[in-house]
Amino acid sequence: MEPKEKHYLVITTIGADRVGFADELTKEILSHNGNIEESKMAVLGGEFASLVLVSAEDIKAITGLVDALPSFGKEREISIFLKKTTPPHSREERIAFRLETVSLDTPGIVHAVTSILKKYDISIEDLETDTASAPMTGARIFHMRAIVTLPKRVSPRKIKEEFEELESIQSLEITLHPLSVSTE
Structure with a gap:
């Protein structure tokens, strides 16, 4: 059985640093059946920033995130940038x-x-x-x-x-x- 094609979304967020934001973001991703493949999260100055690569086997999961995350960010005063992307590609050795x-x-x-x-x-x-x-x-x-x-x-x-x-x-x-x- 051939593995299903995955769909990918990069989510970038930045907002005032506060306890619980990573939990809320990852819960939202999971609620849309997204899988976090890679992420970086850090406090920079007084801001909390995250860069997250999400994958899903169903394009509807990615579309759901694209539709839901702008209001998620607005409710929490967090800037969110979304970019659909392709699977990681092979390069020369x-x-x-x-x-x-x-x-x-x-x-x-x-x-x-x-x-x-x-x-x-x-x-x-x-x-x-x-x-x-x-x-x-x-x-x-x-x-x-x-x-x-x-x-x-x-x-x-x-x-x-x-x-x-x-x-x-x-x-x-x-x-x-x-x-x-x-x-x-």
Whole structure:
């Protein structure tokens, strides 16, 4: 028996941080027979944001969510963006790396790093940043952590050389460590 075709919806939400919102959103998704395949949820400033990939075997489940979520958001003063999407697609075989940066917090760090990634056709699978106060000085320290995938044709050594140059220009510490082979 062949598996049924799945239908997909990406739900993005943002609203004032409060206890219970994730429960309410996931209950609404479940009430329409949606299945959460992937999600990211975080507090950013005073806002709670979520990014959720929902799948369903019945298109009516997705249509029901598309119809119901705008009023769900309005009732709770939450901005909601919906986008129907396709199944995750296969790409060429790639090599996964963990990328980390640490530096004093200055504008342009994420852009500088992502510019190098773009130059070499490196995909960002996951990226997060945060700042914290240094224990002794109180200076703002910036951290970036990412999972990136390099096409097999790209030399990790070349990327490390580019990062070393960036480190000297922007006073960053960048590490790039292989994870495993990925065939997404």
